[in-house]
Amino acid sequence: MLKKFYKIIIIPYTLFLLYLMFLGMGRTQYEDNLLTVAPVISTINFIKGCISWKDIIMIVAGNVVMFIPFGFLGWIFPRCKELKSLLFSFISAITIVEALQYFTRMGIFEVDDIILNTFGVFLGWMICRFLENKFPRFVF
Template sequence: MLKFLKTTYRILIIPYTILLLYFMFLGFGREVMSINIVRLTPLASTIQFVENSLFLKDILINIIGNFLMFLPFGFLAWIFPKFYDFKTLILSFLFVLIIVEALQYFTRLGVFDIDDIILNSIGMSLGFLLMNFLERIFAVKH
C-alpha cells in the first residue's frame, strides 16, 4: 500500500503544484492590483479576515484551505530523500514560499503576506507528520 501511495504521489505532485501556482497567481478572478502590498505583522491579516467575515464557512475555507493545500508538500521526502530531515525540508520550503510571495508582490497578482507563509508552513508540517505516521503504520503491517 505504501508503494502505491508513493507512486501516486510522484505522479500527482507536479500537476498539483502547477494547479496550486495557477490559483496563487491567476485563479479566483485575480487581476493585477494597482499597488504592491506587503503584510509583515504575523497573523494580523488572518485576524482581520476572521473579524470581517460574515460566515464561518468562509473562515474555515480560508484558514483550513491554507493548511490543506500545502499538506502534500510534507511528503516531498518520497521524491527527495534529503527531506526526511525536517530542518532541511522546512528551510527549503520557506525559501520557495518567500520566492512565491515575492513574485506575487512584484507581479501585483497577490500580496506578500507573512500569514500565508505561516499557514502554508503549518500545512506542510502537518503533511510531514502525516507522512511519518503513514510510514510507521505500513511498516508495522509488514
C-alpha cells in the first residue's frame, strides 16, 4: 500500500523540489556563477550570519528533510535498495543539479548542499529499512 502511494507521489515531489531549487522562494538569476566547495564552512558562515533560528532550521534542516523521500527509491529501482548504489546514484544526480544551478546562475553550487541532501537520503534509507522490517504488510 505504501509502495504504491510512493510510486505515484515521487515524480511530482521531485518536480516540486526542482522548482524550489531553481525558481522557488523568490530566486532570481545571479550576475555571476557562484560556488562554495569548502565542506561545512558555508553552512557555519550561514548560521553565524543568520538572524533567525527559523531561517537556520528552514534552510539547514530543510536540506536534509526534503531529501528523505529519495531514501525509498529502492521501492522503484531494486538496485537502489543497496545503500552503496543508492548513494552513488543520488550523489551523481544531485551533483548534476548543483552544476545546473551554477551554469544557469539560478543558485549556488554548494558542496554543503550535496552533503546535507545525501544525509537526508541516508536517513530515508534507514527509515525505509525500519518500515520494511517492522511493518512488512503495511509497506507492500
